[in-house]
Amino acid sequence: MNSRKLLITHPLHSSLLEKIQSTFSDWKIIHALTKDDWKEHLIDSEIIVGWKSSFDLESIIQNDQLKWIQTWSAGVNSLPLDQLSKKNIYITSANGVHSYPISETIFALLLGLTRNIHTYVRNQQTKKWDGTDIKLEAHKKTIGIIGVGAIGLETAKIAKAFGMHVIGVRNSRKATDYVDELYTSDQLNEVLPICDYVVVTLPLTDDTYHLFQKEQFQQMKKSAFFINIGRGEIVKENDLIDALTSGEILGAGLDVFETEPLHQSSPLWDLENVIITPHTSGSTEHYSSRVIEEIFLLNANHYLKEETLPLNLVDYQKGY
Template identity: 60%
Template sequence: MQKRKLVITHNLDQDHINLLENILPDWELLIGKDKEVWQEHLQEAEIIAGWKKGLEEEILAPQSKLKWLQTWSAGVNNLPLDELNNRNITVTSANGVHAYPISETIFALMLGLTRKLHTYVKNQQTKNWHHAHMGLEMHEKTVGIIGVGEIGKETAKIAKAFGMNVLGVRHSGQPADYVDEMYTPDQLDVLLPKCDYVVVTLPLTNETHRLFSAEQFKQMKSSAFFINIGRGEIVVEDELIQALKDGIIAGAGLDVFEKEPLTTESPLWEMENVIITPHTSGSTEHYNKRVIENILVPNLKEYLAGNIPSINRVDFTKGY
């Protein structure tokens, strides 16, 4: 009798391999970043953890045995969601893995812009002793968190350590810990004028695509900073650039862009009021550990018990 198969498209340490082998003693596990490890087994795999280019054709083939796909990322906008839904394949994401590293990056960007650290780093390179018109503080300011999921919640929690007033946006409008006022997406025009910092932590969906354009930037304070660690396509990039050039907003901290890598021709590289990170806000030494121990293993136990994995199960109607 052929063994059931689990494919993981990432390298794991031996401790985590042993953990999975103990949970699945009768399964064949194919684990590794090198596609030669699992390429010939994709259509036989009942579970795949990780998404790589080229998987789509194999897993959507008529003979594919795939029942459940666990992504290694929080975002699922690059998946063929309609086809997966039509084939009744369960999809779970790595949502929540990034709460600590991304919230740290958010505050690094907010503090960097507020205290002009990026300017001082440039001055250090040229041995230029200059005050750079430093003067702002972050304490007791107002931050608007657009998307109060796991990342947004952790960001709100840290903001309270700075004595900040925290405004949030979530679909349900339901309150959350550390958020002083919660709004719904149709109330952005009410929230934005109140914020000294606007932090976008949204997934990319049909509803959030190009959500921030010239209209939204004009609603913000001219002294406000814009932080985007969600997805680049949530923002109309050319209109953000124009808002930064015209002083409509004070500055931006950007980890994501409409096209990645960001082209060398982009004006964003040279702007004094912009800090750029190369889509690394979620990078962390604990990434695999959290995906496996907090999401994959509990979901595996549910699956083996005959249930649909529940942690981070993607709602196909919402796109996340």
């Protein structure tokens, strides 16, 4: 009888591999980091840890052994969800891994824009001493967090340390810590006019695609900053550019874009009221250990007992 097989496609420290082998003691563990190494195992692995865009989809679809995919990202919109759902394959995301680094990036962007740090960094390159355009502060302001999941909650927690009024937008209006007011997504346009900062932490779904376009930016204060660390396609980028250049909003901090890498011809590069980061808000030294120890192995204990996976199980209907 062949051993059950687990395929891992991301680099892992030997200590993490040992923990996986200990949990799956009688399984064959394949640690393959290149296409040439993993392609032969796509056809018969029961569990795949790490989804790669270069996977041969046909091999995945033909694999009748495949039961579970653990992704390396919080979003799963890049996976062939329609095909995987037909095979009833479990998908678990890396949601929750990012709450510390992304919330730190959100406040780096928020404070950088507020305190004009991005301008001073540019001035430093030309040895220009100019402190004339500095007046704003973040304390006591109103922040709207669009998407109150793990990242949104950690952002709200930090916001309360600044004495900020925190408004959350999500599907449920069930009260939660650190959020002063909760609205549902169909009330978005009611929230935008009262926010000094609008922070998008949503996943990309059919419902969130181009959720922010001309109408939403027109609802925002002219003194408001827009921050997006969710997915680029949530924003109609040309409408955002128009809002930034026309003065409909004061500035933006952007980690994600409709097309990545951001094309060199994009006007966003040259706008002085924009801070751009290259989709790195979730990057952290602890990423791999959190995915394996805090999500995958905890779920694995239930999987091996043929129990429901308790953490980050993707709902195919919702798309996250």
